[in-house]
Amino acid sequence: xPSATTNGTNxxxxxxxxxxxSALCSVDEFLAQSYDYLIVGGGTAxxxxxxxxxxxxxxxxxxxxxxENRLDDKNVLTPSLFPTLPGRPDYDWMMESIPQPAAGNKxxxxxxxxxxxxxxxxxxxMYVRASxxxxxxxxxxxxxxWGWEDLVPYFQKHQTLxxxxxxxxxxxxxxxxxxxNGPIHTSFNDYRIPMEEExxxxxxxxxxxxxxxxxxxxxxxxxxxxxxGAVDRTGNAGTRSYAATGYLKPNLGRPNLKVLTGxxxxxxxxxxxxxxxxxxxGAEFIVSGQTYKAKATREVVLCAGVxxxxxxxxxxxxxxxxxxxxxxxxxxxxxxSVGANxxxxxxGGMVFECxxxxxxxxxxxxxxxxxxxxxxxEKEHTGPFGSPGMLMGFVSYASLVSEQELQNTIxxxxxxxxxxxxxxxxxxxxxxxxxSDPKFANLQTFLIPANMDLTACGDQTKYLGPPxxxxxxxxxxxxxxxxxxxxxxxxxxxxxxKPPHIDPGYLRNEVDAKILAxxxxxxxxxxxxPILSKSxxxxxxxxxxxxxxxxxxxxxxxxxxxxxxxxxIGTASMGEVVDERLRVxxxxxxxxxxxxxxxxxxxxxxxxxxxxxxxKGADLIKEDASRG
Ligand SMILES: Cc1cc2nc3c(=O)[nH]c(=O)nc-3n(C[C@H](O)[C@H](O)[C@H](O)COP(=O)(O)OP(=O)(O)OC[C@H]3O[C@@H](n4cnc5c(N)ncnc54)[C@H](O)[C@@H]3O)c2cc1C
Numbered sequence: 001x002p003s004a005t006t007n008g009t010n011x012x013x014x015x016x017x018x019x020x021x022s023a024l025c026s027v028d029e030f031l032a033q034s035y036d037y038l039i040v041g042g043g044t045a046x047x048x049x050x051x052x053x054x055x056x057x058x059x060x061x062x063x064x065x066x067x068e069n070r071l072d073d074k075n076v077l078t079p080s081l082f083p084t085l086p087g088r089p090d091y092d093w094m095m096e097s098i099p100q101p102a103a104g105n106k107x108x109x110x111x112x113x114x115x116x117x118x119x120x121x122x123x124x125x126m127y128v129r130a131s132x133x134x135x136x137x138x139x140x141x142x143x144x145x146w147g148w149e150d151l152v153p154y155f156q157k158h159q160t161l162x163x164x165x166x167x168x169x170x171x172x173x174x175x176x177x178x179x180x181n182g183p184i185h186t187s188f189n190d191y192r193i194p195m196e197e198e199x200x201x202x203x204x205x206x207x208x209x210x211x212x213x214x215x216x217x218x219x220x221x222x223x224x225x226x227x228x229g230a231v232d233r234t235g236n237a238g239t240r241s242y243a244a245t246g247y248l249k250p251n252l253g254r255p256n257l258k259v260l261t262g263x264x265x266x267x268x269x270x271x272x273x274x275x276x277x278x279x280x281x282g283a284e285f286i287v288s289g290q291t292y293k294a295k296a297t298r299e300v301v302l303c304a305g306v307x308x309x310x311x312x313x314x315x316x317x318x319x320x321x322x323x324x325x326x327x328x329x330x331x332x333x334x335x336x337s338v339g340a341n342x343x344x345x346x347x348g349g350m351v352f353e354c355x356x357x358x359x360x361x362x363x364x365x366x367x368x369x370x371x372x373x374x375x376x377x378e379k380e381h382t383g384p385f386g387s388p389g390m391l392m393g394f395v396s397y398a399s400l401v402s403e404q405e406l407q408n409t410i411x412x413x414x415x416x417x418x419x420x421x422x423x424x425x426x427x428x429x430x431x432x433x434x435x436s437d438p439k440f441a442n443l444q445t446f447l448i449p450a451n452m453d454l455t456a457c458g459d460q461t462k463y464l465g466p467p468x469x470x471x472x473x474x475x476x477x478x479x480x481x482x483x484x485x486x487x488x489x490x491x492x493x494x495x496x497x498k499p500p501h502i503d504p505g506y507l508r509n510e511v512d513a514k515i516l517a518x519x520x521x522x523x524x525x526x527x528x529x530p531i532l533s534k535s536x537x538x539x540x541x542x543x544x545x546x547x548x549x550x551x552x553x554x555x556x557x558x559x560x561x562x563x564x565x566x567x568x569i570g571t572a573s574m575g576e577v578v579d580e581r582l583r584v585x586x587x588x589x590x591x592x593x594x595x596x597x598x599x600x601x602x603x604x605x606x607x608x609x610x611x612x613x614x615x616k617g618a619d620l621i622k623e624d625a626s627r628g
Pocket of ligand 1: 066127264265305606
C-alpha cells in the first residue's frame with residue numbers, strides 16, 4: 001500500500017486494524033472524549049474530510065459509520081467483483097424507491113455502500129470527471145468558488161495517476177490536470193476485450209466527428225475512450241482504491257482520530273437559546289439497539305450520502321415543515337428544500353450476443369478461461385479480474401438532431417416546464433444552454449463488456465447477472481446526463497431505522513424520455529456500423545422483433561427498461577440547503593459535505609466530483625476554524 005508520506009494525507013504509518021493504537025474503536029472508547037468535529041458517515045466524502053482535518057494533530061475527529069470495516073474484504077478489493085455487491089446486506093443499505101409511474105411503475109433498488117468507504121467501496125470504479133462547463137454551471141447558479149478552475153486543485157489533490165499501459169487513453173495533460181500523490185489511485189485497464197477499439201471507431205464514424213480528445217480529465221471529455229478506473233496498479237496492485245484504503249488505512253494510527261462502525265446516527269443534537277440560531281452540539285447514535293450521545297465542540301459534518309443526509313437532517317428537525325410534521329418531528333429549522341432537487345442519471349440500451357469466437361468478460365464464467373485468469377490475477381495482479389469495463393464516451397444532443405428539432409425541444413421544455421422555484425428555473429435555463437451546445441456532453445454511452453438483464457432494471461441482484469452458459473455478450477448503453485425530472489427523499493416516520501421514502505421521479509418530465517430516445521437512435525446506428533457489427537451477433541434485448549424505428553418505439557422501450565446509474569445528487573443542494581461554504585443555512589456548526597450538495601447534475605460518473613467536493617469542503621472547514 002502507499003506509504004503515508006506518498007499519499008498526501010501526512011498520516012502515520014499503517015496500523016493493524018483493531019490494535020490498541022487503531023482509530024477503529026469500541027463505543028466506550030469513542031464516548032470517552034468529546035470531539036472538535038463529529039463526522040456522520042465514513043463514506044467517500046466522510047473519510048476524506050476526517051483524514052484532512054486530522055492532519056493537524058491538535059484537532060480531534062470522531063467518525064460515526066453505520067456500516068462495518070471491510071478493508072481486507074476481497075469482494076470489495078477485487079475490481080471485477082463489483083456486480084456481486086449491490087443487493088447484499090453486508091455491503092448495501094438495500095433501500096428501494098417508491099413505484100415509478102413514468103418507468104413502468106417499477107420499484108427500483110437504490111444501492112448505497114454500507115461500510116467504511118461508503119459507495120466508493122461498492123461502485124463500478126469508473127473514474128470520470130465532468131466538463132468544465134458542468135462545474136462552471138454550479139458557479140453560475142450562484143455558488144462562488146465552485147467553477148472548474150476552482151475545483152482542479154481538488155481533483156489533483158485526491159488522485160494518483162498510475163502509469164498508463166497503452167495509448168488508447170487520452171491523458172495528455174497529465175502534468176496539468178492529474179494528481180501524482182493523492183490517496184486515490186487511478187489507472188487504465190491492463191486488459192481490454194477485443195471489440196473496444198471497434199466500438200470507439202464506430203462511435204466516431206457514426207457521429208461523423210474526428211477524435212480530438214486531448215485528456216478526458218481536463219474539463220473536456222467530449223468523444224469516446226476507455227476511462228481511468230479507481231484501481232491501484234502501483235501499491236496493492238490490481239485492487240480497488242477507495243476512500244477506506246486511501247484516506248483511512250494510512251491514518252489509522254492517528255491518536256486524534258476515532259472511528260466507530262456499526263453506529264447509526266439517529267439525529268443531530270441542537271441547542272437553542274432565545275432568538276439565536278440553533279447551535280449543533282453533537283449527534284445521537286444507535287449501536288446494537290442502544291442509544292448514545294457524542295459531543296462536538298466545533299462542528300458536525302454530515303456525510304451520510306444523498307439518501308441519508310436529508311433523512312438525518314429531517315430526523316433532527318431541519319427541513320420542510322409539512323414533511324416533518326407528517327412524520328411526527330418538531331420543526332427546529334425550516335428549510336423547505338431539504339430532500340428536494342433529487343436527480344439521478346438514468347440509462348437504457350441493448351444487449352447483444354458476441355459474434356462466434358469474439359469474447360467479452362462473460363468468458364470468465366467459462367471454467368478453463370475463468371480459472372486461468374483467476375490464477376493470473378492472484379499471481380500477477382493483472383488481467384480481466386482487475387480490469388472492469390471502462391469503455392465510454394459522450395455525445396451532444398445538438399449534434400444528433402436538426403436545428404428545428406433542437407428548437408422544438410427547447411420550446412417544449414419551456415412550455416411544459418415543471419420548474420417552480422427560482423432555483424429550479426435557473427437550473428432549467430442551464431440545461432437549455434447545455435443542450436444547445438453542439439460540443440457539450442449531454443449523453444453518455446458505455447459498452448458494458450458483459451451480459452446484463454435490462455428487463456430486471458429495477459432489481460440490482462439480477463441486473464448484472466451471469467450470461468446463459470457458454471454465451472459471451474455485451475451491452476451498449478445510453479445515459480441522460482442532465483435530467484429535467486426531479487425527485488425527492490423524505491422521512492415518513494420519526495424512526496431512524498426506517499428507510500426514507502425515495503421518489504427518484506424517473507422520466508417524470510417527458511422531454512427527458514425524448515432526449516434519451518434520440519441517444520438510443522444514435523446508439524442503434526453505432527451497433528449497425530460495419531466497424532462494430534462484425535463483432536456482434538444477434539440483439540437479445542430488446543428482442544429483434546421489437547422495433548426501435550420511431551420515437552414512440554424507442555420511448556416505449558426506455559420507459560420499460562431504464563435503470564439508475566447510481567449517480568444520485570442534490571438533496572441538500574448548495575445555494576438552497578447549504579451555502580457555498582457548505583454550511584447548513586439557519587444552523588450554527590453544521591455542514592453537509594457529500595454528493596447531496598451538488599446543485600446540478602454533471603456529465604459522467606460522479607465519484608471524482610464527490611472526492612473533490614470533500615477535499616474542498618475540508619479546506620473550507622479548516623479556513624473557517626483558522627478565522628476563529
Ligand atoms: C452501485 C454503485 C455503482 C457506482 N458506480 C460508480 C462509478 O463507476 N463511478 C463513479 O464515479 N461513481 C459511481 N457511483 C457513484 C459514487 O460511488 C457515489 O456517488 C459516491 O461514492 C457518493 O459519495 P458520498 O460520500 O456522497 O456517499 P457514500 O459514499 O455513500 O457515503 C455515505 C456514508 O454514510 C454512511 N451512513 C449513511 N447513513 C448513516 C447514518 N445514519 N449513520 C451513520 N452512517 C451513515 C454510509 O454507510 C456510507 O458509508 C456508484 C454508486 C453505486 C452505489
